[in-house]
Amino acid sequence: MKRTVMVAALAAATALCTPAMAQERGGTLKFARYDGSRLIDPIYADRNPDIWMVGSLFDTLLRTGSDGSSVVAGLAESHSVSEDGLSVSLTLRDGVKFANGSELTSADVVFSLDRARNLDLSPWAGLLGSIKSVAADGNTVTISLNNPDPTLLSMLATFNTGIVSKAAFDAAEGATDQEKSAAIFASASAGVGSGPFYMCDFEQGASMKFCANDNYWRMGSDGKALPYLESVDFEIIPDDATRILKLQAGEVDVAEFVPFSRVAELEADPKINMNLYPSTRIIYSPINTRDTRADGTPNPLADPKVRQAINYATNKEALIGLVLQGAGKPMTSPLMAAATPMSTGETPLYSYDMAKAQELIKEAGVEPGTEITLTTLAGSADDSTIFAALQQMWSPLGLKVNVEQVDGATRGAKNRSGEFDIHTYGWVNDVNDPSQVVGWLGYHPTRKAVGTGWNNDEFNGLFEAAAVELDPAKRAEQFAKMQDIYAEAAPLLFMYETPFAVAVSKSVEGYVQTPLGNNIFDEASVNR
Amino acid sequence: MATLQYILKRLTLMIPTFLLVMVIIFLLVRFLPGDPALAIAGDRASDADLAAIRDRLGLNEPAWVQFWLFLTNTVQGDLGTSILMRTEVLDVVFQRLPTTAFLTVYAVGLSVLIAGPMAFVAALNRGRWPDTVIRTVFQVGLSMPVFYIGLVLLTFLAAQLRWFPVGGYGEGFVSHLYHLFLPAFTVALYTSAIILRNLRSAIIEVLDAEYVQFARAKGLPNRVILGRHVLRNALISTVTLLGLSIGNLMSGTLVTETVFAVPGLGRLMLEAIFARDYPLIQGLTLTFAVLVSLVFLLTDLFQSSLDPRMRLS
Numbered sequence: 158m159k160r161t162v163m164v165a166a167l168a169a170a171t172a173l174c175t176p177a178m179a180q181e182r183g184g185t186l187k188f189a190r191y192d193g194s195r196l197i198d199p200i201y202a203d204r205n206p207d208i209w210m211v212g213s214l215f216d217t218l219l220r221t222g223s224d225g226s227s228v229v230a231g232l233a234e235s236h237s238v239s240e241d242g243l244s245v246s247l248t249l250r251d252g253v254k255f256a257n258g259s260e261l262t263s264a265d266v267v268f269s270l271d272r273a274r275n276l277d278l279s280p281w282a283g284l285l286g287s288i289k290s291v292a293a294d295g296n297t298v299t300i301s302l303n304n305p306d307p308t309l310l311s312m313l314a315t316f317n318t319g320i321v322s323k324a325a326f327d328a329a330e331g332a333t334d335q336e337k338s339a340a341i342f343a344s345a346s347a348g349v350g351s352g353p354f355y356m357c358d359f360e361q362g363a364s365m366k367f368c369a370n371d372n373y374w375r376m377g378s379d380g381k382a383l384p385y386l387e388s389v390d391f392e393i394i395p396d397d398a399t400r401i402l403k404l405q406a407g408e409v410d411v412a413e414f415v416p417f418s419r420v421a422e423l424e425a426d427p428k429i430n431m432n433l434y435p436s437t438r439i440i441y442s443p444i445n446t447r448d449t450r451a452d453g454t455p456n457p458l459a460d461p462k463v464r465q466a467i468n469y470a471t472n473k474e475a476l477i478g479l480v481l482q483g484a485g486k487p488m489t490s491p492l493m494a495a496a497t498p499m500s501t502g503e504t505p506l507y508s509y510d511m512a513k514a515q516e517l518i519k520e521a522g523v524e525p526g527t528e529i530t531l532t533t534l535a536g537s538a539d540d541s542t543i544f545a546a547l548q549q550m551w552s553p554l555g556l557k558v559n560v561e562q563v564d565g566a567t568r569g570a571k572n573r574s575g576e577f578d579i580h581t582y583g584w585v586n587d588v589n590d591p592s593q594v595v596g597w598l599g600y601h602p603t604r605k606a607v608g609t610g611w612n613n614d615e616f617n618g619l620f621e622a623a624a625v626e627l628d629p630a631k632r633a634e635q636f637a638k639m640q641d642i643y644a645e646a647a648p649l650l651f652m653y654e655t656p657f658a659v660a661v662s663k664s665v666e667g668y669v670q671t672p673l674g675n676n677i678f679d680e681a682s683v684n685r
Numbered sequence: 686m687a688t689l690q691y692i693l694k695r696l697t698l699m700i701p702t703f704l705l706v707m708v709i710i711f712l713l714v715r716f717l718p719g720d721p722a723l724a725i726a727g728d729r730a731s732d733a734d735l736a737a738i739r740d741r742l743g744l745n746e747p748a749w750v751q752f753w754l755f756l757t758n759t760v761q762g763d764l765g766t767s768i769l770m771r772t773e774v775l776d777v778v779f780q781r782l783p784t785t786a787f788l789t790v791y792a793v794g795l796s797v798l799i800a801g802p803m804a805f806v807a808a809l810n811r812g813r814w815p816d817t818v819i820r821t822v823f824q825v826g827l828s829m830p831v832f833y834i835g836l837v838l839l840t841f842l843a844a845q846l847r848w849f850p851v852g853g854y855g856e857g858f859v860s861h862l863y864h865l866f867l868p869a870f871t872v873a874l875y876t877s878a879i880i881l882r883n884l885r886s887a888i889i890e891v892l893d894a895e896y897v898q899f900a901r902a903k904g905l906p907n908r909v910i911l912g913r914h915v916l917r918n919a920l921i922s923t924v925t926l927l928g929l930s931i932g933n934l935m936s937g938t939l940v941t942e943t944v945f946a947v948p949g950l951g952r953l954m955l956e957a958i959f960a961r962d963y964p965l966i967q968g969l970t971l972t973f974a975v976l977v978s979l980v981f982l983l984t985d986l987f988q989s990s991l992d993p994r995m996r997l998s
Binding site (some may be wrong): 285 | 724734780944947
């Protein structure tokens with residue numbers, strides 16, 4: 158008798174745990190973040206913790222397809238580009254509403270795009286520099302361009318062109334757009350965006366809450382509107398160890414930015430999915446290529462042969478093993494992660510080859526005992542490991558590597574002033590197009606080729622030509638050529654790509670972080 | 686009346702202290718390498734963007750102009766706008782202050798609760814095993830870094846045994862007590878070790894004093910001797926030490942609040958330093974200076990109430 162009861166209880170419990178394929182709805186996802194958002198506004202978001210949340214609150218006209226490179230319909234159900242490439246027209250979806258229930262109209266689109274391309278307001282306005290004007294007629298929006306722009310459609314699927322409510326801005330307190338934006342954000346208003354969520358609570362530097370937008374237009378697998386979740390609770394826990402402990406104790410469902418040294422341990426945890434999402438993050442080290450150092454002494458790294466030599470002498474696989482416990486791969490393109498559209502190169506760049514490295518250093522005539530300073534981030538365990546490894550790897554070249562530890566702000570200042578030999582650095586794409594990262598790393602007018610001072614006319618010319626090339630094949634060719642030139646010149650120590658390591662409780666499904674880093678909760682659900 | 690005069694005098698004397706703190710912190714943050722404009726705009730910003738931001742923040746003004754503005758605004762109760770938080774520094778400080786104050790008072794309370802009885806047990810058993818055990822255990826607490834003890838406690842008591850939450854602050858008084866127990870206890874382990882050493886030797890000293898022997902000879906009950914004569918006299922130096930360690934505790938919140946994910950002033954200070962948020966660093970330092978000065982004043986007042994021989998002057 159007793160046994161029957163037990164079996165019945167077990168059966169009931171099992172039935173509760175595994176619903177028959179029905180989509181789980183409702184509930185709160187608890188998310189532990191490494192850093193908090195300051196201002197989630199499409200045009201002002203300038204730090205990753207802000208940028209990566211914009212998509213949850215603000216929809217864009219177009220969306221990036223599931224393949225990661227194509228664009229598909231978003232708030233605009235269709236779009237067409239004129240033959241001369243000088244105008245794009247988009248037809249808005251019917252009946253889309255902001256989270257407070259008010260209708261999203263073409264006037265909101267014009268307002269949002271005008272705001273996004275205003276150089277006085279947005280740090281991202283330069284990405285929309287080709288736009289001459291935006292006009293609306295009924296539910297059609299027409300964008301006129303000064304010149305053909307191959308990146309425009311991608312840009313309309315990027316966070317900075319998220320659509321905001323004109324009415325919300327008109328009604329907000331404040332004299333300037335910045336003040337209005339801050340006021341809207343501080344009041345956690347539902348009326349400003351049409352994304353799957355709206356921000357319903359916010360405490361600067363401590364916590365944040367997203368609530369489901371009941372008026373969201375996209376449909377879930379059960380035929381009802383997304384999102385599945387009722388809300389997402391964010392808690393800021395800067396300390397890595399504490400963040401992971403919170404997850405292990407079941408107090409949160411997701412812990413982001415898991416240090417790679419902890420990945421194996423969490424993979425073994427039966428209650429946790431240790432996800433390594435493919436990313437566009439690259440870890441590299443800019444090399445000062447100027448003839449003389451900032452202090453006036455001759456710079457041995459000005460010679461491309463020396464830069465090639467240290468690239469050959471660096472065993473990337475070993476570095477990946479040491480720093481990432483194997484959870485990464487060597488860079489195959491010199492200018493971007495392999496997940497970026499138009500990246501070339503199938504095999505690791507500068508595969509470890511000590512003989513070649515020694516030959517190059519001999520050709521360059523570098524004196525044994527020449528000193529090079531590696532600038533690293535103080536307190537970064539990864540950087541300390543990198544320094545120790547490079548010091549050993551480069552000693553057969555007769556190079557003596559010293560370390561200089563600084564904090565992030567100081568490293569940024571040094572990069573800008575050129576007061577460094579080599580320093581560690583990283584990058585994640587914000588835009589689903591190679592132009593941004595290539596401009597950053599190689600195009601001298603942007604920022605002196607990531608502070609290296611490298612300046613190559615052919616490269617700069619190709620970059621400018623690609624910016625107005627509408628033919629995808631020709632544009633890919635131009636980017637391929639730029640990657641060849643850059644690999645040969647080696648203004649960087651090419652290191653590795655790393656995934657986004659996010660530990661997620663097994664009770665969570667459907668959460669993803671995109672290669673650009675965006676946190677996507679649209680189709681996430683919890684099953685407790 | 687004399688007390689009130691004394692308090693007024695002490696408060697007046699704090700003004701030069703604060704002035705000095707302001708000068709030092711103003712100079713210190715400006716000696717830090719790294720540009721706040723760069724911290725705001727990010728590495729990708731153009732040089733023109735940076736120049737515009739510096740201009741907006743008034744960083745292009747001569748240093749003495751900036752200091753004068755800092756001084757006059759502070760006197761008027763305006764600590765400026767945080768670069769990082771984009772809100773008034775004073776608002777942010779008041780928002781976070783209760784958390785840190787709660788944690789500090791909690792930690793001090795726990796330290797006293799732990800160290801007080803233990804010091805008595807150790808002193809009364811001087812040289813015997815309870816004394817040795819207590820002193821050894823607390824010596825260990827004293828010699829381990831706070832962040833390490835914190836992580837160990839988190840791992841065992843919170844993550845594995847689930848007795849306490851892993852960090853956070855909670856809502857409501859009881860929930861605060863529960864959430865902040867581990868951080869407060871971690872800090873208290875260290876502070877109580879210091880207090881214990883001092884209190885134990887103070888008690889021993891007083892126990893040997895002639896007035897205590899006289900009280901014993903008079904046949905006073907042990908409870909009265911310990912409570913009225915020993916504790917009160919032994920506390921005098923310990924209260925000074927406690928006051929000083931509260932100053933230490935406040936700087937300790939930088940570590941504790943980060944490890945235990947407590948959104949207080951200490952964690953904010955750390956974020957402000959990394960972001961080169963000059964107004965916020967200045968505002969927080971000044972806040973800490975005011976708090977510590979007030980604690981010292983309270984300590985002195987309490988001490989004079991314990992020992993009437995100490996004149997308030």
